[in-house]
Amino acid sequence: MVGGLPCREMVVRLGCWATAMASTGGASDTVHLWGASLRVSPGTLASLDAVLSGDERQRADRFRFARDRDRFVAGRGLLRTILGGCLGLRPADLRFAYGSFGKPELADAAGVSLRFNIAHAGDRALYAVAWGREVGVDLEPIRADLEIAELAELVLTPDERDLIDSLPPERRTECFAALWTRKEALAKATGLGLGLPFDRLDVGGVDDPATWIVYGDRFPDGRRWSLRSLDVGAGFAAALVVEGDGVGVSWRTWTVAADCRVRDGCDGV
Numbered sequence: 001m002v003g004g005l006p007c008r009e010m011v012v013r014l015g016c017w018a019t020a021m022a023s024t025g026g027a028s029d030t031v032h033l034w035g036a037s038l039r040v041s042p043g044t045l046a047s048l049d050a051v052l053s054g055d056e057r058q059r060a061d062r063f064r065f066a067r068d069r070d071r072f073v074a075g076r077g078l079l080r081t082i083l084g085g086c087l088g089l090r091p092a093d094l095r096f097a098y099g100s101f102g103k104p105e106l107a108d109a110a111g112v113s114l115r116f117n118i119a120h121a122g123d124r125a126l127y128a129v130a131w132g133r134e135v136g137v138d139l140e141p142i143r144a145d146l147e148i149a150e151l152a153e154l155v156l157t158p159d160e161r162d163l164i165d166s167l168p169p170e171r172r173t174e175c176f177a178a179l180w181t182r183k184e185a186l187a188k189a190t191g192l193g194l195g196l197p198f199d200r201l202d203v204g205g206v207d208d209p210a211t212w213i214v215y216g217d218r219f220p221d222g223r224r225w226s227l228r229s230l231d232v233g234a235g236f237a238a239a240l241v242v243e244g245d246g247v248g249v250s251w252r253t254w255t256v257a258a259d260c261r262v263r264d265g266c267d268g269v
Ligand SMILES: CC(C)(COP(=O)(O)OP(=O)(O)OC[C@H]1O[C@@H](n2cnc3c(N)ncnc32)[C@H](O)[C@@H]1OP(=O)(O)O)[C@@H](O)C(=O)NCCC(=O)NCCS
Pocket: 072, 075, 076, 101, 102, 103, 104, 117, 118, 119, 120, 121, 136, 137, 138, 139, 184, 187, 188, 189, 190, 191, 192, 193, 194, 195
């Protein structure tokens, strides 16, 4: 049960919320973010599993560990529920296609202008959804034990490396995670994946997470992109990239605990 509701109904409610988002705040100048826990009860997991396609179930079955399988099922099931709500379609009826570097998108004409992207880190997932604009999100744990020197050589620009070197040692991994999530979010928004020249793309220099950095025509496709970090709480770094500029952000958080209690609300910008 979820707050008095059976788990299946909780999933339906999530879809209803997304529908409300589509009808009230779904204008193309807002990007909608959902944070979710992928640790769900067996009942919720079964409800989410029921909306997956055959190829998604096959993919789920290829995971070696049950924990990874369950996270994938929960993550995909929630994605389908959110998108289905936005489009007024049954989550199970959605079909996905994949770009050359693996970016998922909606295959059917009904969802042609709805764009989305997902990031997960352990049990946490972050979903970004927008009408008529490409989006990319990334979410990473800040790992104090990460040896960043070699990685920095590979993926940061000289200015970004100088920025990290100027910080006290205890702040360096946090700064690296902020820069890295910005680059990954760009890679995911453009769909170029690891093909993006990370070591030539400067994303540093802004401390305030809510400040947008706007990129002009630096990309092969000449499109304009806006980037910002996201405050997702201690221990994690996250970033969002949106096609175009002048975009607002709305947040929702869904936490379905192992005992199937749900905490929702947390709207913000
Ligand atoms: C996409 C990528 C950035 C994922 O990074 P990650 O930190 O491991 O994982 P995240 O949790 O942030 O994101 C995973 C989600 O991103 C989405 N995704 C996958 N490929 C993507 C792409 N090219 N662009 C945008 N999003 C992508 C998927 O929804 C995936 O979740 P799912 O597998 O549950 O559906 C990384 O795997 C990548 O760059 N892949 C592209 C591969 C590539 O460029 N190959 C070069 C060919 S030579």
